[in-house]
Amino acid sequence: MTKQQNNTLVERDFDTYLRDFDYTERMAMKIGLDELLDLYARDEIQVIDIRFHEEYAAWSVGIGQHIPLNELPDRLDELDSTKTIVAMCPHYDRAEIARLYLTIKGFSSRYFTTGMLGLVDHLRGGRARDYMELVKGKEQ
Template sequence: MTKYATPKGQKEIRISLEKFKKEFNEENAVLIDIRMPFEKKVWNLPFAIDIPANELENRLNELPKDKLIVTACPENSRAAFAAAFLKEKGYNAKFLEEGLLELMKAFKGGKAKELKVD
């Protein structure tokens, strides 16, 4: 995990909001919300897979092997470590560079239509 957790290695596992939106809308990526349960009580993301960071290791079987896995937290500190962990476990994983706060800002109001969710 050290390889991807260092600043140099993190370049390899970052994904921008725009690239994520494209991959998600084309059904090539899933979003993993790694926030803790108490954080999710404030606002929920029904289009994300809900796996807190501390449960990730025990819930790997819930992750698709055939899609890009994008980890996200409010900013990106925990998400970077989660993506590095998943990468080491053999998953195609990246972290949302801008974090969940920017994701929500980008899709407020009418902009929400840009992200295809059921």
């Protein structure tokens, strides 16, 4: 697709991206709760929490890694270009900014429509126990 053989990323032209935006892309750019949990467990996506440092310090989730949105341009080397990068924030507005930026930069990227608040609401009690057992050994 957008990757060369040596895995260097090829940036997309923003004008072209918008002109090509269609119903397929409208769905493809999103990822919901069930799919995120499944693909994360299967190691097919890299999840990034793009909130500010103060927000991360106040509370954090045991899934994915923390790269604030305003540091993303300088930390692209921490992203695995062989995986789809899923951006998350409390709801989904900032995650979509990250997703768009990464897409233009040539990554495969989606944003988490459920948001981190929906994620923590879902992963409580027995579901928290079972899922963390399933993904044991991953980051954090």
